Amino acid sequence: MVSGVAGVFYDEWDDFARLNALWSGAILLAASAVAGIVNHFIAGYLADASRYFAPRPPDIDRRNAIRDAGVNLLRNLHKSGDYDRVILACHSLGSVIGYDILRLYWDEARKPDPSNATPQPLLAGFDASAKELLRAEPTLAELQKFQELQTQLGKELGRAGVNWLITDFVTFGSPLTHADSLWARSDLEFARKLDEREFPACPPRCDADRRDQTQIRSAFLNADRRWEPHAAAVFGPTRWTNLYFPMTWWPGGDLVGGPLAPLFGPGVRDIPVKLSYSNRRAWWMRKIPVLSHIKYWSRQRKYTPPADLPGERKDALRALRNFLRL
Numbered sequence: 001m002v003s004g005v006a007g008v009f010y011d012e013w014d015d016f017a018r019l020n021a022l023w024s025g026a027i028l029l030a031a032s033a034v035a036g037i038v039n040h041f042i043a044g045y046l047a048d049a050s051r052y053f054a055p056r057p058p059d060i061d062r063r064n065a066i067r068d069a070g071v072n073l074l075r076n077l078h079k080s081g082d083y084d085r086v087i088l089a090c091h092s093l094g095s096v097i098g099y100d101i102l103r104l105y106w107d108e109a110r111k112p113d114p115s116n117a118t119p120q121p122l123l124a125g126f127d128a129s130a131k132e133l134l135r136a137e138p139t140l141a142e143l144q145k146f147q148e149l150q151t152q153l154g155k156e157l158g159r160a161g162v163n164w165l166i167t168d169f170v171t172f173g174s175p176l177t178h179a180d181s182l183w184a185r186s187d188l189e190f191a192r193k194l195d196e197r198e199f200p201a202c203p204p205r206c207d208a209d210r211r212d213q214t215q216i217r218s219a220f221l222n223a224d225r226r227w228e229p230h231a232a233a234v235f236g237p238t239r240w241t242n243l244y245f246p247m248t249w250w251p252g253g254d255l256v257g258g259p260l261a262p263l264f265g266p267g268v269r270d271i272p273v274k275l276s277y278s279n280r281r282a283w284w285m286r287k288i289p290v291l292s293h294i295k296y297w298s299r300q301r302k303y304t305p306p307a308d309l310p311g312e313r314k315d316a317l318r319a320l321r322n323f324l325r326l
Helices: 002-053 057-080 093-109 121-133 140-159 175-182 187-195 279-285 316-324
Strands: 086-091 166-172 217-220 227-229 239-244 269-274
Touching: 002 093, 057 086, 057 093, 086 093, 086 316, 093 166, 093 175, 121 140, 121 227, 140 239, 166 316, 175 187, 239 316, 269 316
Parallel strands: 086 166, 166 239, 239 269
Antiparallel strands: 217 227
């Protein structure tokens, strides 16, 4: 009897051990697959971003060539006379390149026509208006009013002879959310670079030692004491909207993208979004690590997303189309 009981116990324990080994192997295999996907993703997307943010000597010429090509594209679009406005929409590393070519071309195009005597009241008062609208944590209504102010400033600059047609910079899945780590050694160093106008902020910043002076204006343009916007004021007339999939406890959100207003200023309109799929399909797709990074413009066939409710994340594709402002 004892022997029989011992034999049954051993058989059940042996089955349990085999089952446990099978589950352990399956979990290990799944973990390896997830790690492989994440490592491949990081090696691809994030490593490319890191090489662009902090290039090694072999990468510098290539980065400069990319910047030159982007600036030439903007220059040709402005000189063609075929367009009333330009929208720059950039995904992932493209948003870093877009940010670069915006600031570089802005420094070339920002000066008004010296012979043009058009009044510039919005430029003169932009600072105070922006500060009033973007106190602490601005509401959506205040952000909307600020972006309307940016539109009006762009029109005023155009009347003053500034050939700047770029009304909107739209980013999605942007590694600029990690700019404080990739472009600086600390938060304080990154903030200093913004204050010193090395990097443009939204709204434009003043120099660290000139906080009592205007942010957006710089030197007098001519003897009539007319102002020109400074070299880091590109996000005076250009609205910046940023879409991102928030991260969750499981790595199903966007590891690369994220909010940008905490780094670049309260004038950036951050829009958290959700996948443009039916709720059933979105549930399991959200569980696939890092997949959402390439799903900002995708939707399920024959799927009509429900209306966005106040306080909820917006449908990704609808938000992208909406903030392209076409």
